[in-house]
Amino acid sequence: MGTTHTPVFMDRYGIPMPGGTVPLSSYDMANGYPLAVPSAADSLQYYIFTCLDKGLQYSIVDMRLNNGRGDILPGHLLLxxxxxxxxxxSKITIAPGCDGLYLIARVASFHGFVSLKITHNGVDTRPVYSYTGNFSLPDYQQNGLYFGTMKASPDGRMLAVGTARGLELYDIEPCSGLIKNARVIDTLMTFGACFSPDSRLLYTTRPDPQSGYYEASSIMQWDVSTPSDLNSIRTSGIQVLANSAYYWPAWQAAISSYMGDIAQGPDGKLYILSNTLYDENQRPLPLPPATTVPFAQTFHIIHQPDNRGMACQPGRDAFNLNGRYIDRARYYLPHPIYAIPRPQPDTIYRHKGYITSCFGSGTTLATDSNATCITWYNGDTTTALYTKDTGKLWVRYAKECQWYTDTFTVIHTILPEIPAYLVACPGQAALTVTPRETHRYSYVLQQQDGPTRRTADTDSALTFHGLPSGSYTLQVRSGSCDTTVTITIQDLPVPDVRIAPYDITLPYGSSVTLQASGAELYTWWPARYLDTAMGASVTATPQESVQYMLTGINAYGCRDTAYANITVDHHMQLWLPNAFTPNGDGLNDIFRIENVTWQQLLSWSIYNRYGTEVFSAGSIHDGWDGNHKNRPCDAGVYYYMLQYYNTDRTIQTLKGEVHLLR
Incomplete structure (x- = not known):
């Protein structure tokens, strides 16, 4: 069965099946072949898997139809x-698995694979997705000549993917179809790929690095017998055969004939399709030919593909096709046809025994070696489970496609949660002991080489506060269980907080900047008269004497304090000049109070020598212009008396004389 470039199913004689015409024009397998799987339920029926419009479909062919030549079972075309x-x-393949086969395809819409299981009951349409891959999405797409093939190992454990960027190797979980553990084996463009019958060796076609040409012209062999040893696989690659070089006149360069896919024949040998340059007598031409001659297709052969190195007996041009050209052979050969495995025996149930521990922090439970598809009672999927749970614990897994369910009866007396190492600011260490199950515990905490000793007996959590630094032992008892743990407490660095200036006297209404140092974070108290209560630099404008306390915290959370004292001077002296000249020249015409800031006027009067009041002010900012009742006063000596409030509400009195000069 096969197809032509127009989507149509062919019968055993290469004639289109009556019911096999595909009602679509886009055939994405133009560079590959459909995949065939014999039905396990009916030996005369086959599942045929195709890719049309980048979707996956399957059809069922019944060999009893069409006069025994085969036709599509009615109603079963392109399901x-x-x-x-x-x-x-171009990247779909079949892999043997447990209880069936897996149809595996590279997904075009995201980075990963999809697997669909084929069993005795038919095709399971529920996809299993695997999100993995090393290269970018376009590297897996059809891209000119370089998209490569994808093959599964005969034992169904590995998947090889050829791309324009190189060769990838994956693990296949045969019990689930999951594709895992993506690794890059080769970084040269890879066309064909095929595993040896025993699945221990992998053969690929790729460019010959010596030729400098990008076509796949050599056959590589890789030892994949230890799939987990990536470096060993990479270094095992050897070239077992390469096409001869020839001269290409149009390019005026020597290039090699290119190879296509690799496939295992019914005889267990591997066949590699090659486009080789021949002369008119079908003999391979040496380098360089005198004239341009046509290509011919041949099959190279690996006689003993299970053997390492040249013992695999590679043969060049084992036979040629005598001018016949296999359509799309530059890329792919048909995939092997696998029979659906028989269903495996029922699950085997086993009790693995009783496991006890005294003050152990947990127990490690393990599956048998080589277990796959592991599911523990708590959803964990690892081979070994470290658990603190008690009771009957179970695990389900597959081994060589046999399912097992193992149970363990686990009994723990669990040690309370006790930190082994504490760091704290000096004198602030707090050791908290937290039980992890309901038991009564007794504790004896003893400082080594120190006087501290604490005891407790409780079934709940407890905390030992205020412990100094040093080494401690904590004896823990519960029932017959007795153990001692060691605890170390270390002091964290303490900041050295300072304030500059730390003692200052300010006139009322003045400001000062206080600068903190020695820590990372700072808090000032009280916050009144400050522009901010936090930060290394604050501005204080106090209206009364005050002491500020600074708390500094370093990067470890430890604290230190410092203090700054600010004394406010409320007695800011006023003064008055002893003479003035009210002659209208604009200079010293007004007799007024100087150094006025926050003071408040109580009274201010000026008298002549006879005791007559010639001036009285209602504001501390008022001044005398030398007139009385709008008439200039005589030159001479005058007397003033000034009373005012300081900022602390004390009364200040100033008396003196002033000379009026004219």
Whole structure:
């Protein structure tokens, strides 16, 4: 069975099946082949998997139809598996698994694979997605000549993917179809890929690095017998065969004939399709030929593909096709046809025994070696489970496709949660002991080489506060269990907080900047008269004497304090000149009070020598212009008396004389 470039199913004689015409024009497998799987329920029926419009479909062919030549079973043409636009048609393959086969396809819409299981009951349409891959999405797409093939190992454990960027190797979980552990084996563009019959060796076609040409012209062999040893696989690669170089007149360069896919034949040998340059007598031409001659297709052969190195017996041009050209052979050969495995025996149930521990922090439970598809009672999927749970604990897994369910009866007396190491600011260490199950515990905490000793007996959490630094032992008892743990307490660095200036006298209404140092974070108290209560630099404008306390915290959270004293001077002296000249020249014409700031006037009067009041002010900012009742006063000596409030509400009195000069 096969297809032509127009989507149509062919019968065993290469004639289109009556019911096999595909009602679509986009055929994404134009560079590959459909995949065939014999039905396990009916030996004369086959599942045929195709990729149309980047979707996955399957059809059922019944060999009893069409006079025994085979035809599509009515109603079973292109049954959908994956929606259009979701998969890459050149990268689908079949892998043996537990209880069936897996149809595996590279997903086009995201970085990963999809697996669909084929069993005795038919095709399971529920996809299993694997999100993995090393290269970018375009590297897996059809891109000219370089999209590469994808093959599974005969034992169903590995998947090889050829791309324009190189060769990838994955693990296949045979019990689930999950694709895991993506690793890059080769960084040269890879066309064909095929595993040896025993799945221990991998053969690929890639460019010959010596030729400098990008076509796949050599056959590589890789030892994948230890899939987990990536470096060993990479260094094991050897070239077992390469095409001869020839001269290409149009390019005026020597290039090599290119190779296509690799496939295992019914005889267990591997066959590699090669486009080789021949002369008119079908003999391979040496380098360089005198004239341009046509290509011919041949098959190289690996006689003993399970053997390492040249013992695999590679053969060049084992036979040629005598001018016949296999359509799309530059890229792909048909995939192997696998029979669906028989269902495995029922699950085996085993009790693995009783496990006890005294003050252990947990127990490690393990599956058998080589277990896959592991599911523990708590949803964990690792091979070994470290658990603190008690009771009957179970794990389900597959081993060589046999399912097992193991149970463990676990009994713990669990040690309370006790920190082994504490760091704290000096004198502030707090050791908290937290039980992890309901038991009564007795504790004896003893400082080594120190006087501290604490005891407790409780079934709940407790905390030992205010412990100094040093080494301690904590004896823990519960029932017959007795153990001692060691605890170390270390002091954290303490900040050295300072304030500059730390003692200052300010006139009322003045400001000062206080600068803190020695810590990371700062808090000032009280906050009154400050522009901010936090920060290394604050501005204080106090209206009364005050002491500020600064708390500094370093990067470890430890604290220190410092203090700054500010004394406010409320007695800011006023003064008056002893003479003035009210002659209208604009200079010293007014007799007024100087150095006025925050003072408040109580009274201010000026008298002549006879005791007559010639001036009285209602404001501390008023001044005498030398007139009385709008008439100039005589030159001479005058007397003033000034009373005012200081900022602390004390009364200040000033008396003196002033000379009026004219």
């Amino acid at each position: 959908p598996l994956m929606p259009n636009g979701t998969v890459i048609g």
